[in-house]
Amino acid sequence: MKPATFTYLRPKNIDEALNYLAEYGDDAKILSGGQSLIPILNMRLSTPQYLIDIGRIEDLSYIRDEGDYLAIGAATKHIEIEQSALVKESCPLLHEGIQWVGHKQIRNRGTVGGSIAHADASAELPCILSALRGEIILAAVDGEEVVSPEEFFLTYMLTSIRPDQLVKEIRFPKLQATNGWAFVEMARRHGDFAMVEVACVVELNNLGQIEFCRMAAGGANPVPCVLELAEEFLIGKYPSEEVIKEAGAIAMEMVDPDGDLHGSAEYRRSLTGVMVQRAIKAAVERAGKVRNDE
Ligand SMILES: Cc1cc2nc3c(=O)[nH]c(=O)nc-3n(C[C@H](O)[C@H](O)[C@H](O)COP(=O)(O)OP(=O)(O)OC[C@H]3O[C@@H](n4cnc5c(N)ncnc54)[C@H](O)[C@@H]3O)c2cc1C
Known part of the structure; x- marks a missing residue:
């Protein structure tokens, strides 16, 4: 057609x-x-x-270091984010996650603003932005508005944007050098949308306990699910097998997936628990390496 x-x-x-x-x-x-x-x-x-x-508006295509966060113009292409040394260094979670967006051909043309505005429940960037508690800048002739992912994503492919607004910029908080991070995803084939994906950032204290945690799941709810209860549970704990398993169980209780032709609701819920465990383990391993190198 x-x-x-x-x-x-x-x-x-x-x-x-x-x-x-x-x-x-x-x-x-x-x-x-x-x-x-x-x-x-x-x-x-x-x-x-x-x-x-808006794809050729130069003023909408940039990646800027703004101190605590990276400001990325809405028309910046996925490939530019993937290849940015600044992103790799200051927000390695984003660098890792963006490589899961479709295939290279898609990333050559697709933009960060498009991914955010399209609001697919399984899309990687909304999940990463939610985990990091980033911000979205909306613009209209009457001015700009800063909204959180929670305010922006309403349900499947529906956002709070008004018809006279565009997504102008997305702000991804930078990671600390002592953070460990992981983006893990399960898709049926390489380049497919995720069935479930999890973005995770942790920091360990000198004793090896988890001091800081940010985590969100995509594909498990109509909008990205910030796994606050699992984050809170992990704080102050040693990341033992048992603790990580319990965090996965808490995350499973926090999501309410719908089933579709790719997987039943039960499967997605169970997958959420598994992916959360994998993400925490990988993030903790990276954080542990940083501590050992200090
Ligand atoms: C084969 C295939 C595989 C894919 N796999 C994935 C995947 O794994 N993960 C993933 O996240 N995506 C995937 N996608 C979808 C696609 O990569 C993203 O949705 C896309 O990158 C969105 O960006 P775009 O610039 O192409 O948006 P467009 O297609 O141009 O626009 C998408 C929507 O957003 C709106 N929009 C765009 N920019 C703005 C703006 N600045 N302000 C307000 N509204 C705006 C448009 O009006 C439209 O409704 C896949 C697509 C294909 C074809």
Whole structure:
């Protein structure tokens, strides 16, 4: 199938894009890398009157070190994040996780803003952003708004963005040099969407106890699930086999997956427990290495 007829608009800068959105937002779709939107248009699951192509706006493509966090422009391509030395050094969790987004061809065109706005329950970037408690900057002609992932992701492919807003920037908190991290994923084939994925960051104290933990699961709920109860449980504990197993059990209780053709609800719940255990073990191992090197 081919898309229904639409008017193609290519704004030269952010202001022009926001003006188009103010005028046509209710009948328009933003086009960025097109990796999700084009198939949707081709199948006529969406038939917007206007397409506003932001993919070539230079001011929306950047990776900046802002001290505590990395500011990434919405139109920055996945491949640029994957290849960024700054990302690898300051947010290795993001560097590890982005390599799980589809195939290289997808990452060559897909953008960080597109992944966040598309809000697929299994997508890697929303899960990483949620684990790190990052922020999303929304822009409209009447100003900007900073929202948390919790405020932004409402349910499957539904966010709190208004029709006249665009995702302008995503802020990923940087990791500390003493943090251990892991992004683990289970997908049926390489490049497929995750059945379940887990992003985890830990820090150990001098005694080897877990002092800090950030963790979220994707694919197990309609939106990324911040595993707060499991995080709290781990604080102050030695990461023994038993403790990690218990954290996995707590995480399983925190998710309420739906079944689909890739796996039943029970399978996804059980997989969440397994992936949480793997993520903690891998993150603890990396954190332990840092401690030993000190
Ligand atoms: C074969 C295949 C495999 C894939 N595997 C994965 C995977 O494993 N993990 C994964 O996360 N994704 C995967 N995807 C989906 C895809 O990679 C991402 O959803 C994509 O990168 C989104 O970015 P984009 O720039 O292409 O967005 P687009 O397709 O251009 O847009 C997606 C949606 O977001 C909206 N949008 C885009 N940018 C903005 C913005 N700045 N502000 C507001 N709204 C905006 C659009 O209007 C549209 O609704 C896969 C896709 C394919 C085709």
